[in-house]
Amino acid sequence: MKPCPYGTHRVLEPDGVMPQAAWKLDNTMEPRENELLIDVEKLNIDAASFRQISEEAGGAEEKIAEIILRTVADRGKQHNPATGSGGMLIGSVAQAGPEFPGKLSPGEKIATLVSLSLTPLRIDRILEVDKKRDQVKIQGQAILFASGIYSKLPEDLPEDFALAMLDVAGAPAQTARLVRPGDTVLIVGGGGKSGLLCLFEAKKRAGVTGRVVGASSSARGCERIRGAGLADVVVQADATRPLEFYRNVSDALEGDLADVTINCVDVPGTEMASILSTRDRGTVYFFSMATSFTAAALGAEGVGKDIQMIIGNGYTRGHAEIVLDIARQVRHLF
Numbered sequence: 001m002k003p004c005p006y007g008t009h010r011v012l013e014p015d016g017v018m019p020q021a022a023w024k025l026d027n028t029m030e031p032r033e034n035e036l037l038i039d040v041e042k043l044n045i046d047a048a049s050f051r052q053i054s055e056e057a058g059g060a061e062e063k064i065a066e067i068i069l070r071t072v073a074d075r076g077k078q079h080n081p082a083t084g085s086g087g088m089l090i091g092s093v094a095q096a097g098p099e100f101p102g103k104l105s106p107g108e109k110i111a112t113l114v115s116l117s118l119t120p121l122r123i124d125r126i127l128e129v130d131k132k133r134d135q136v137k138i139q140g141q142a143i144l145f146a147s148g149i150y151s152k153l154p155e156d157l158p159e160d161f162a163l164a165m166l167d168v169a170g171a172p173a174q175t176a177r178l179v180r181p182g183d184t185v186l187i188v189g190g191g192g193k194s195g196l197l198c199l200f201e202a203k204k205r206a207g208v209t210g211r212v213v214g215a216s217s218s219a220r221g222c223e224r225i226r227g228a229g230l231a232d233v234v235v236q237a238d239a240t241r242p243l244e245f246y247r248n249v250s251d252a253l254e255g256d257l258a259d260v261t262i263n264c265v266d267v268p269g270t271e272m273a274s275i276l277s278t279r280d281r282g283t284v285y286f287f288s289m290a291t292s293f294t295a296a297a298l299g300a301e302g303v304g305k306d307i308q309m310i311i312g313n314g315y316t317r318g319h320a321e322i323v324l325d326i327a328r329q330v331r332h333l334f
Helices: 047-056 061-075 159-167 170-178 193-206 219-228 242-252 271-276 293-302 319-333
Strands: 011-013 036-045 087-096 109-112 121-130 135-144 150-152 184-188 211-216 233-236 258-263 278-286 308-311
Touching (some): 036 159, 047 061, 061 121, 061 135, 109 159, 159 193, 159 319, 170 193, 170 278, 170 319, 184 193, 184 271, 193 211, 193 258, 193 319, 211 242, 219 233, 219 319, 233 242, 258 271, 271 278, 278 293, 293 308
Parallel strands (some): 184 211, 211 233, 278 308
Antiparallel strands (some): 109 150
């Protein structure tokens, strides 16, 4: 039987589901005719997942490595069972099946733009855990399906930096799509990696007639936002305390609320802060993988908010090019 372009032929359990939803994948590193075999160098674990792993490990790098090794051994992929999220990887092309789409040569450096939660992965050895970047250097291999998207690594940016930027490429690309001139835009978690990129794009799209609000729970995050010079208003408030957060934002905007809110926070429980801080008929974009979409839907209903809520999609057409272009302009911030 010809292998499925979406990788369902790699699903071991349960039967009939897609690779992302599967509990376990076949991670034997023998590529089928429409698959790409990658020699993996680094995993960029998504922020919510890395935070959870680090907390479970008590911050110890050896324990973090053990948890990741155990997950991949159990599931055939880096799919955090607690958060349900993964991350992405960089590596070099080992072998492309004759029916794999695109033109790639052995040895070419690429970053996958699909989640590790659906990517068959084998880890032979973990070489280094980088807690500052949420990255893990490994020896291992991975399989990319025919439907999988990827980006060749740019030569003018450091690999670690390019990988970190590509991991959050969907957020600034969606911000560019959602924000219009004159909008009031709120970036929740504006002091983080994805938050700063969204601030840059929001400032550009809202223009001189718009307002951009950067919010962070920490003084350090707020200082990072101020130092970037990308926000008209900076608010220090904890998004897990929704009423307090909403009042702080409303006060800072002199009674107004956001037209567009982008939630980039990597901790759970921030849905209602985003919803309350957005005007009726406004839009909330939940980029964070820590989001409970049940809590968002039922919470908005419970407070009578008529708003559009968008599930974060890590893929937007052209998102790799968009984020790398932004990265070149804001590299000094990181």
